[in-house]
Amino acid sequence: MVSGLLSLVVWIPIAGLVVLLALPRGQVRAIRVVALVTTLADFLASVWAAAAFDFSQAGTLQLTEQTRWIPSLGVTYHLAADGLSLPLVLLTTILTVLCVIYSWRVDLRPKEYMILFLLLETGMLGVFLALDFFLFYVFWEVSLIPMYFIIGIWGGPRRIYAAIKFFLYTLVGSLAMLLSILIVYFHSSPRTFDMVALFQQKPLAGDLHLAVLAFWGFFLAFAIKVPMFPFHTWLPDAHVEAPTAGSVLLAAILLKLGTYGFVRILLPLLPAAFHALAGMVAVLAAIAAVYGALVAMAQTDLKKLVAYSSVNHMGYVMLGVAAAAAAQGQPALRNAATIALNGATMQMLAHGVITGALFFLVGVIYDYRAHTRGVNDFGGLWERLPVYTGMTMLAMLASLGLPGLMGFVAEFSIFLGAYQIYPAFTVAALAGVVITVAFFLWTIYRIFWGPLNARWAALPDLDGRETWTLAPLAALMIAVGLYPAPLVGTINAAMIEIMSLVR
Amino acid sequence: MDLRPLIPELTLGLLALGLVVLDLVAPPEDKRIVGWAAIAGLIVALFPSLLQVSGGSVLAIYDTYAVDPFAGFFKVVAIVSGILVIGAGLEFFRDHPTAHEGDIYVLIVFMVLGLAAMAAAADLIVLFLAIEWVSLISYVLAGSLKADRKSSEAGIKYFFYGAAASAVMLYGFSYLYGAAGTTNLYALAGRLRTAPPGFLVVAAVLILAGLGFKISAVPFHQWTPDVYEGAPTPIVAFLSVASKAAGFAALLRVLYVALPPGAWIGIVAAVATVSMSLGNLLALSQGNIKRMLAYSSIAHAGYMLIGVVAISAAPGVLGSGISALLFYLAGYVFTNVGAFSVAIAVARATGSDAIADYAGLGQRSPLAAAAMGAFMLALTGIPPTALFWGKVFLFSAAIESGFLWLAIVGILNSVVSLYYYVGVIRAMWQMPPAQPATADGRTEGEITPPVIETPLLRAVLAVTTAGAVVPGFFPDALVRLAQTASLLLKL
Numbered sequence: 001m002v003s004g005l006l007s008l009v010v011w012i013p014i015a016g017l018v019v020l021l022a023l024p025r026g027q028v029r030a031i032r033v034v035a036l037v038t039t040l041a042d043f044l045a046s047v048w049a050a051a052a053f054d055f056s057q058a059g060t061l062q063l064t065e066q067t068r069w070i071p072s073l074g075v076t077y078h079l080a081a082d083g084l085s086l087p088l089v090l091l092t093t094i095l096t097v098l099c100v101i102y103s104w105r106v107d108l109r110p111k112e113y114m115i116l117f118l119l120l121e122t123g124m125l126g127v128f129l130a131l132d133f134f135l136f137y138v139f140w141e142v143s144l145i146p147m148y149f150i151i152g153i154w155g156g157p158r159r160i161y162a163a164i165k166f167f168l169y170t171l172v173g174s175l176a177m178l179l180s181i182l183i184v185y186f187h188s189s190p191r192t193f194d195m196v197a198l199f200q201q202k203p204l205a206g207d208l209h210l211a212v213l214a215f216w217g218f219f220l221a222f223a224i225k226v227p228m229f230p231f232h233t234w235l236p237d238a239h240v241e242a243p244t245a246g247s248v249l250l251a252a253i254l255l256k257l258g259t260y261g262f263v264r265i266l267l268p269l270l271p272a273a274f275h276a277l278a279g280m281v282a283v284l285a286a287i288a289a290v291y292g293a294l295v296a297m298a299q300t301d302l303k304k305l306v307a308y309s310s311v312n313h314m315g316y317v318m319l320g321v322a323a324a325a326a327a328q329g330q331p332a333l334r335n336a337a338t339i340a341l342n343g344a345t346m347q348m349l350a351h352g353v354i355t356g357a358l359f360f361l362v363g364v365i366y367d368y369r370a371h372t373r374g375v376n377d378f379g380g381l382w383e384r385l386p387v388y389t390g391m392t393m394l395a396m397l398a399s400l401g402l403p404g405l406m407g408f409v410a411e412f413s414i415f416l417g418a419y420q421i422y423p424a425f426t427v428a429a430l431a432g433v434v435i436t437v438a439f440f441l442w443t444i445y446r447i448f449w450g451p452l453n454a455r456w457a458a459l460p461d462l463d464g465r466e467t468w469t470l471a472p473l474a475a476l477m478i479a480v481g482l483y484p485a486p487l488v489g490t491i492n493a494a495m496i497e498i499m500s501l502v503r
Numbered sequence: 504m505d506l507r508p509l510i511p512e513l514t515l516g517l518l519a520l521g522l523v524v525l526d527l528v529a530p531p532e533d534k535r536i537v538g539w540a541a542i543a544g545l546i547v548a549l550f551p552s553l554l555q556v557s558g559g560s561v562l563a564i565y566d567t568y569a570v571d572p573f574a575g576f577f578k579v580v581a582i583v584s585g586i587l588v589i590g591a592g593l594e595f596f597r598d599h600p601t602a603h604e605g606d607i608y609v610l611i612v613f614m615v616l617g618l619a620a621m622a623a624a625a626d627l628i629v630l631f632l633a634i635e636w637v638s639l640i641s642y643v644l645a646g647s648l649k650a651d652r653k654s655s656e657a658g659i660k661y662f663f664y665g666a667a668a669s670a671v672m673l674y675g676f677s678y679l680y681g682a683a684g685t686t687n688l689y690a691l692a693g694r695l696r697t698a699p700p701g702f703l704v705v706a707a708v709l710i711l712a713g714l715g716f717k718i719s720a721v722p723f724h725q726w727t728p729d730v731y732e733g734a735p736t737p738i739v740a741f742l743s744v745a746s747k748a749a750g751f752a753a754l755l756r757v758l759y760v761a762l763p764p765g766a767w768i769g770i771v772a773a774v775a776t777v778s779m780s781l782g783n784l785l786a787l788s789q790g791n792i793k794r795m796l797a798y799s800s801i802a803h804a805g806y807m808l809i810g811v812v813a814i815s816a817a818p819g820v821l822g823s824g825i826s827a828l829l830f831y832l833a834g835y836v837f838t839n840v841g842a843f844s845v846a847i848a849v850a851r852a853t854g855s856d857a858i859a860d861y862a863g864l865g866q867r868s869p870l871a872a873a874a875m876g877a878f879m880l881a882l883t884g885i886p887p888t889a890l891f892w893g894k895v896f897l898f899s900a901a902i903e904s905g906f907l908w909l910a911i912v913g914i915l916n917s918v919v920s921l922y923y924y925v926g927v928i929r930a931m932w933q934m935p936p937a938q939p940a941t942a943d944g945r946t947e948g949e950i951t952p953p954v955i956e957t958p959l960l961r962a963v964l965a966v967t968t969a970g971a972v973v974p975g976f977f978p979d980a981l982v983r984l985a986q987t988a989s990l991l992l993k994l
Contacts, residue, residue: 071819072982138886145885148925160933163923171883171921175914182821182899182910189559191819 003470005049005440006063006079010125012042013096020115023063026084026373028110035100043093044123050086058083058490059497061131061196061473063137075193078132083494084263084345087487091251092128092350094472096121099245102360102469105368107241110195117245120146121503123352124253127432128260133181133193137174140221140257144170147254155241164243169234173221174481177445178219192428199268199501201475213271215262219277228281229288230286239307247303251310252356256348262321268501275328282322282418286425288315289432302373303366305443306358309399311433316414318346323418326500333421337502340417341495344380347410348482354407357395357473364388364466369459372403375443377484380452387459389448391470396440398477400434405481407486416424447460508563508570511552511578512623515616518544522612524580525850526605534605535743538593546585548747552578552619556988558590561882564636566687567626569756576829576988577622577752580836584745585615587840587891590963592737597734599648603976607647611741614640618745622752625760627676627686630732630753634672634713637749638665641742654836657733664726665716678706679761691761703991710757711770717750718799720804721778731797740843743800743914744836746853750833764814772812772909778805779916781836786923791856799882800839802920806897807831809909812899818984822903825898831982834881834889837970842878844963845871862934869956871932874964878971879924884917892982898948927972 016028016038023031024379058471061080081089099117100309106113130136144167152163184475185191187210188203204211239247266274274281292312299305320340327337366373382389398405401412406445411433419426461468506513522544526537563570588607614678617636624630642665646658680686682702683694695703714724731739750773758767782802789795810828820826846856848871853860865872881888894917900908952958972979 070977070979070982072979072986141886141891145880149932152929160929163933164922164929167925168918168921171885172918175917179898179902179910179914181900181905182895186899186902187822191821416814 004065005045006065006129007079009045009049009093010122010129012045013038013121013125016041017115018119020118022109023111025111028107029465031111031114032100032104032116035118036097037096038102038118039121039462039486042158045099046089046093049081050090053081053086055083055486058086058493064174068497069132073134073193074191075134076132076193077135078196079135080131081129081502082489083492084260084433084498086258087349087490088253088256088352089125089401090126091349092121092124095252095352095356098356098360098469099248100464101247102248102363104242104465106147106245113150113154115488116146116251120150122248123202124257127257127319130162131195133185133195133198136195137178137181140177141174143254144174147250150241150246151238151262154243154246157241158237159241160322162237165234166238168388169224169231173224176217177221178217179431180214182215187259195269197264198467202269202271205272208272208276210408211270212276212434215266215270215273215277218261222258222266223284225248225261226255226318227258227311228284228314228318229291229311230284232288232292232311235311236307237306237340239310239359240303244359244367247363248356248358251307252352253360255314256352259317259344259348262318263341265496267321267325268498271325271328271502274325277326278326280323282319282425283326285315285318285322286428286432288312289319289429290315293432293435293439295434297442300375301363302375302443303359304448305375305439305441307462308354309436309439310351313355313399315432316411316429317344317347317351317426319418319422320347320414323421324423324499324502329498334499336420336423337412337418338417338492338495338499339478340421341499342492343410343413343415345491345495346413346484346488347407350406350410353440353480354395354398357391357470357477358399360466360469360473361388361392361395364462370456373394378447378456379450380451381456381459382448383452384456384459385390387462387467389464391462391474393448393475394446394477398481400437401439403481404478406477406484408481409484413488504564504625504881505659505684508561509568510557511548511575512616512619514551515582515612515619515635518618519550519609519612519990522609522936526609527698529605531602532976534608535593535596537605538589538608539777540705541612542586543591545582545612549579549586552582554724556984558694560990562625562689564629565626565630566689568620569623569625571623571755572988572990574619574776576984578619580748580832581615581618581745584741584748584836584840587613587836587844587963588737588741589966590743590959591740591840591847592735594844594851594957594963595735595737596853601648601650603649605646607644610644614644614741614956615745618749621749622756624753624836625688626690627679627688631669631673633674633970634717634753635669637717637746637980638669640733641665641746644729644738645742647738648735651733654735655733657730660910661726661730661734668713669721670718672711675706675709678702679711679909682706688756688761689764695762700765704770705764707758707762707767708770711754711767711774714750714754714757715774718747718754718807719801720774720808721781721801724778724782724801725794727780727801728794728797731793731800732791732856736793736843736847739796740840743796743843744839747804748832748836750918751811753830755811757830758773758811758820759814759825760969768812768814771808772906773810775805775909776912778802778808779912780805783916783919783923785947788979789923790858792849792858792861793926794855795858795927796839796842799920799923803835803882805916806894807835809897809901810907811912812909813897813906814906815900815904818901820986821896821899821990823986824897824900824904826982826985827893827900829985829988830896831890831893832980833981833985834974835970836895838881838888838890841874841964841967841971842882844960844967845875845878848960852952852954859934861927861930863932865952867952870955870956870961871964873942874968876928877968879927881975882973883924887980888972889970889974889981890976902979
């Protein structure tokens with residue numbers, strides 16, 4: 001086994017960033033090539049890490065690297081991957097490559113643009129791989145700053161408002177989390193910031209009062225990032241104003257930082273507190289599922305529609321997580337909880353792939369063709385853009401959970417598991433699925449069927465670069481949809497391990 | 504009398520006297536040489552002080568003067584800020600010709616000496632003399648641009664506020680002397696044990712008025728925005744870090760050594776809360792970078808006061824309020840002087856201190872803008888910066904000593920502060936530079952010239968950026984230093 005593989009994955013983007021800093025501004029082509037080569041190299045490094053990963057032991061943390069970082073505080077540089085983080089890392093590296101390909105035509109300050117994307121990539125990968133609270137926190141914050149600039153400089157007309165709103169919301173959450181990290185640290189013995197050790201110790205297990213307080217700190221950070229109802233109001237603004245590649249990473253990866261935090265940290269660290277508040281989380285999740293779908297249905301702006309559908313889909317994820325938390329201390333429900341948690345993790349990946357594709361598709365029509373996102377402005381596009389129509393329909397059908405595509409596997413597991421724990425909330429959330437089916441079909445109808453709007457008679461279909469951006473995602477939707485077993489097996493092993501810590 | 508413990512002070516004193524002579528003989532058109540000589544001399548003077556940080560503790564000059572790692576740390580802080588500030592001053596006075604340029608550098612070195620004495624004073628009278636020494640020089644420096652009405656106003660305002668604050672503090676000292684019959688801090692500690700608590704609270708409040716003025720804590724802060732706006736920018740940078748640091752040194756020594764915690768802990772916690780909240784709220788609406796940094800400096804005094812309040816019984820590395828405060832101060836020196844240096848450079852180019860005139864700086868002067876961006880994020884407490892760890896340490900000290908609510912107040916305030924710090928970042932990168940558009944929509948030339956990045960400015964920015972950011976990645980050395988220095992001489 002090669003050691004340092006995960007460090008390689010985390011730090012390759014920074015190496016590319018340094019090269020970019022040295023390049024003169026005018027060398028636009030060289031800048032793009034360096035960015036592409038860096039992200040591709042990082043993707044290959046993550047594939048290498050996956051090859052070195054022992055999938056038969058996907059529940060245990062592997063490829064571990066642990067060295068002292070700040071000895072006087074006991075803070076370590078601790079990276080490791082398991083069946084939960086490895087797929088998310090792969091998703092991150094793939095999507096960043098696709099974002100660079102898609103952004104080839106960004107002409108406004110390309111140097112800064114690519115530098116920020118590479119910095120963002122390191123931040124996101126670091127969050128998924130860090131197993132020391134301070135390392136985790138630093139990466140968490142590092143992923144915040146580039147996104148602020150990406151929205152704030154390359155965004156739409158209301159970018160300044162959207163960017164600062166995004167920054168303020170997430171900073172409230174992260175500072176609350178910092179407080180909780182410190183509370184947990186001061187009650188651990190021996191005192192440590194190492195997550196693995198803290199999951200075993202469960203420092204606040206004896207003091208439910210304090211545990212609930214610490215829970216709220218973490219909850220605020222993760223719930224704002226997810227975003228859960230009622231903390232979701234930054235999301236439509238950020239998504240609508242962000243440039244296409246920014247929206248893609250925001251939806252596909254940054255939202256997952258929140259759900260990942262719930263699964264990786266809150267479930268094993270504060271199971272009793274989470275158990276006590278699982279009902280509240282489930283209620284908020286069910287509200288998000290239904291409310292997100294209803295609001296999405298009312299949108300005429302395609303980007304906003306996809307943004308609200310994210311609120312709805314993340315509601316499903318949180319329902320699965322809440323169900324798992326509710327099963328703490330009840331061995332009879334352990335199995336159902338694991339299924340729900342499998343579904344939740346699967347949904348993180350599925351939503352990443354599908355919604356990532358959807359935001360690309362919105363960008364394709366908005367950035368370089370119609371320059372409008374009004375759902376009602378289109379009509380009959382399939383005549384002119386058959387490939388685009390096919391891709392969009394595939395992604396939308398996958399998003400609404402059509403069997404045989406990636407989204408179905410995830411949603412089915414969530415509802416199967418959650419029903420045995422929270423039947424009422426599950427039924428309520430299922431109403432969200434029905435609405436989702438309705439609005440996506442309605443959207444497909446409005447954009448692609450009917451008579452061709454004469455304004456769009458001259459639109460060209462996808463060009464090569466756009467096809468290259470979308471084909472890998474489409475392939476993933478179909479492949480995982482048809483044959484989910486390997487991925488589900490990997491996730492399942494990790495979830496069994498996490499559920500064994502929820503005691 | 505053994506003079507060896509006083510080597511740092513003697514070095515500084517000789518340096519200052521030598522500079523006076525140099526200033527006399529230097530030709531009027533080339534007073535910059537005094538500044539360069541001062542920098543060189545201060546770098547030499549740094550070493551004996553550094554040795555004291557890891558040295559032992561003794562009382563010198565008939566027990567009135569403490570030589571301990573704690574004072575050593577503050578001497579280092581004063582000297583380092585002096586070096587950086589004179590560097591920034593050499594940049595600033597290129598555009599603000601004054602006959603007194605040489606005198607200003609000399610006065611800065613004299614003030615460094617006074618600041619060192621403030622940190623080391625172990626006797627109320629020595630402390631008062633040191634504070635007056637520093638204050639008088641500050642008033643002169645604040646008003647040193649005599650042709651500039653705002654600078655004169657700043658000097659006068661600072662003088663009146665300062666004189667009143669000193670008088671009140673002296674009155675407080677007289678209470679302590681009346682109760683204990685001694686002015687020695689270490690002797691006071693024993694004799695005040697039997698004093699009535701209410702009496703001590705009054706004395707503590709009166710003393711806080713004087714030292715609160717120096718650290719610009721609410722409600723003794725009113726001078727801050729006006730002086731910051733009017734005084735020459737390098738002097739403001741010096742006041743905002745060195746004067747504040749020495750104020751904290753004196754505050755810590757008086758409160759920790761002489762007075763029982765019960766007499767002041769509640770009051771200081773309240774002052775911390777009000778300073779943070781008021782400073783941040785008032786900073787929100789500032790359009791002038793120097794006024795914004797003034798309110799920010801009030802807010803930061805509030806954060807640092809958390810470290811004064813957080814006395815925990817058996818603090819670990821995380822949880823000691825005093826070492827958290829020292830760490831924070833060290834990071835704050837570099838961050839704040841750096842921010843003021845960028846402000847000097849921008850004002851040189853645009854002739855304005857308005858934040859709105861930072862528009863497009865990210866395009867025009869990417870290096871200065873990147874440094875400013877780092878300082879603003881550091882002041883917010885975003886990792887990986889020194890002040891991020893500083894905040895972590897302060898908040899953990901608060902939690903460890905049972906002041907969770909104070910940590911929560913600090914966190915809420917950090918969120919508020921993001922808004923105005925990001926305002927500068929927004930201007931630099933998100934606002935287009937002010938350009939006159941010609942009829943065909945294209946822009947023709949830039950009305951705002953780029954920042955002139957002289958080698959000196961680059962050096963100052965490189966040092967301050969490194970000091971603000973490197974401890975964010977590798978805080979270990981500074982943590983150890985702060986821990987050693989937190990050993991206040993206790994008898």
